[in-house]
Amino acid sequence: MRSLLSLQQKLLPDMLEVMNKRYRVLRQLRLMQPIGRRSLANSLDITERVLRSEVTFLKDQGLLEMSIQGMHLTEEGEQLLMELEPVMNEVSGLDNLEERLKEALNIPEVFIVPGDSDDTPWVKKEMGRAAVGRLKKFQLTRRVIAVTGGTTLAGVADMMIPSSDMEGTLFVPARGGLGEQVENQANTICAKMARKAHTDYRLLHVPDQLSEEAYQSLIEEPGVKDLLGIIKSAGIVIHGIGEAKTMAQRRKSTLDVIDKIEQEHAVAEAFGYYFNQSGEVVHKVKTIGLQLEDLERSELVIAVAGGRSKAKAIEAYLKTGIQSILVTDEGAAKALLEGTSL
Amino acid sequence: MRSLLSLQQKLLPDMLEVMNKRYRVLRQLRLMQPIGRRSLANSLDITERVLRSEVTFLKDQGLLEMSIQGMHLTEEGEQLLMELEPVMNEVSGLDNLEERLKEALNIPEVFIVPGDSDDTPWVKKEMGRAAVGRLKKFQLTRRVIAVTGGTTLAGVADMMIPSSDMEGTLFVPARGGLGEQVENQANTICAKMARKAHTDYRLLHVPDQLSEEAYQSLIEEPGVKDLLGIIKSAGIVIHGIGEAKTMAQRRKSTLDVIDKIEQEHAVAEAFGYYFNQSGEVVHKVKTIGLQLEDLERSELVIAVAGGRSKAKAIEAYLKTGIQSILVTDEGAAKALLEGTSL
DNA sequence: CTAAGCGGGACATAATACGTCTCAGTTAGG
């Protein structure tokens, strides 16, 4: 027996299209509210008039409200949108995609949000929302959560919301300075996340370039040593995955590091480690904090990365065999499946 | 979490209307195929042009085909329609109605088809289809199925289809001549059903008016006696329910019988028995065949009756306490609930 | 042989959707 949705797909395909359109409007509005018609129409790449018809309808349905500052979802709209998410994933076949990816990559869970973060930047925020959603499914009281840097993780931080069962949760950066820009540093993101979640955080300040002696004396420093112990015991890790070359360049690595990365055919990067196509570590940024081995003791590892351009990197990283939940987007998911199964 | 349908009702309020319209078109087409646009539009009480739009759409979806003889459902259309049935019942609240009726009438199962056979005659065929559907859920090989007469049962016969697990099944008329017209006699219907099911049948020829002596000698006749035994052992009974007065008149009963029926306030009739409002037998047509007591030994009794005008009769009959599956229509179901629960 | 029923084509009209522009009010940033 087919599902109701698949019956409807045959009997009312045009209706499902409309449904999708309205869903997209609501979803985009949630991301940008409060916002006006013209800007929203622009984001959705539809004309103002079309959006206007939809918006008028949705307003009449009590799902959104107009005000002089722009439109915003009502309580009911938020609720509906939340309930709609799994349905629309099934409609657009993302459900199916998730299953196939889980199989192909041999990992416990995959979550895909619609869109491609290469083309449309706000998809990162949707991934962030999804990642936060997954996180919330776990027991979080008095837990240590280690996070990395990167624009994707910044998206996760944006979408963090406080909740009662995050009492006593502590956010820490996974590893010390990796040479990122301030807004994408693990420290910054860690602090932002904790602030949004209304919980505590600890920061790890490590200068970028450090002599061996200074390094040794630093990790013996009481405050640092304590924190390092906490970080290494983190039960939950949320991290991004990057392309090796891009990351090396963004971090202004020295020429010989870039050369090494190139010669060893590194394709992926995650929390300071560089991996080749087979998932083998080919380079490691020397800094203190969480090490690859520590991941095996973590109960929950969430990897967040999207955009078709990152497909190869995601694939390579997951070949390490780390049992990680993957939160990605449609663009990356499709590219991954084309690369692996074909 | 709300159901998909209630989410859709918020997001596409007119969807259910469209869905219902297309469903009705398919359902009516199944009943009347092959048929042309104009006749079909007439049956559905919509204009030709509107039907035409729907039909064109459904054709494009591969659910029906056009030919010079008229339109007909494709394999896929049949399949979809079948799967759609429970969904639409839920949508139109018939699901709910069934539950309430089951409770109110204290019987094991109730099936309701949309419509009212008082207004639209083809609803009888839908009841027929439903009854056949219920029947098929039972183990039928080498079983004896007793059937009665009446226009409703004629509808059941129309919808009978052969199936592999009806091998060795034997159809018999429940009771001898009750004075009906030929096309509505139990014998005729019995034969038709068996022919449609590709199985065997036996007929019971009993003259309408019979002296006591002739009656006695008839039931001693070897062929008749054998058959009577078979009939009385029937494990499955399918019968209609009629209004007492209407039935008495249609059968051209004698005046004193009609008087008796009237004086005893008979309201319902089933296989030759007349019942008052409390479900008590007030008159019985004298003929051979299945008796009321025999019903208690049957494993499956299916009563088929619809139309709001028959509500009182159905209610009265079911008060006998016979554990019967009821197949009825929306009109009768609503009238029943108004009569009993209010 | 004929009358009824079939699908398909056609067309004017009504209803709806859409693109485009205007306007007055609000607000954020200089």
Next chain:
DNA sequence: CCTAACTGAGACGTATTATGTCCCGCTTAG
């Protein structure tokens, strides 16, 4: 304090679609 950018709302002509109402050539049952 001012202005530039943004807000919702209104308006209006034009496509596009939906609908009612024909007609035509064909097949088929009676």
